[in-house]
Amino acid sequence: MTTDKPSHLLAGRRPVLEALKAGRPISRIVVAEGAEGGSLQEILARARRAGIVVQRAPRASLARLAGVQHQGVVAYAAAHTYAEFDEVLAPRPGSTPLLVLLDGVADPHNLGAILRTADATGVQGVVVAKRRSAPLSEVVAKAAAGALEYVPVARVSNLVQAMERLKSAGYWLVGTDVAAETGYTQVDYTGPTAVVIGAEGKGLSRLVKEHCDYLVRLPMQGSVQSLNASVAAGVLLYEVVRQRQR
Structure with a gap:
């Protein structure tokens, strides 16, 4: 395991x-x-059982500490x-294997x-x-609303090499591309799948595209021909869920 910094502020x-x-x-834990x-009562009860120090401080102090919306707790x-x-x-x-691969998603809100x-x-x-990925920061943790505690994030030096290993392990790699001819519902996601x-x-990126088994497009009927990365991920992942529940 590796870490980015010795301490982390949760807000x-x-x-x-x-x-x-x-x-x-x-x-x-610092409470406003x-x-x-x-x-808050459950937070305080769990902190007491775990022997964690809880301090009270002015709300303005928490704002200076967190720099983001803190809801009275950091x-x-x-x-x-x-x-x-x-x-x-x-x-x-x-469950059937399912992974998400992110190619250069640098916005921490999107990652969360x-x-x-x-x-x-x-x-x-x-x-x-x-390279070119958002670190696991407090902004990511806030946007993830607790999910960062349950979904492991692996960081690799070479995403293409990781894709090759996944193929060897039996995964099908499905990437999104606005110019793709295949619609996102036309692919079978019922086997081991990695959404890219x-x-x-x-x-x-070009090399990542070339290593996908399928490139799929999401229907775009408006003037803007791209979707936020987190929205695109959500659309594909819920199509995976839909197919696997049939």
């Missing part, structure tokens, strides 16, 4: 609660003065670790949203390239 009730549920190491209700946690590539190859028990959808659709892991999503505004 918001859902990310903090999911980190506590997942047993992630947390050194202390006057904050109460909702999931936590100092160990930095998120990247999984090894071999770890994400193992499917979830009782993709992780949230990945968790909802039973994805066993997400694979990103070391490209960078915002750029799409898939």
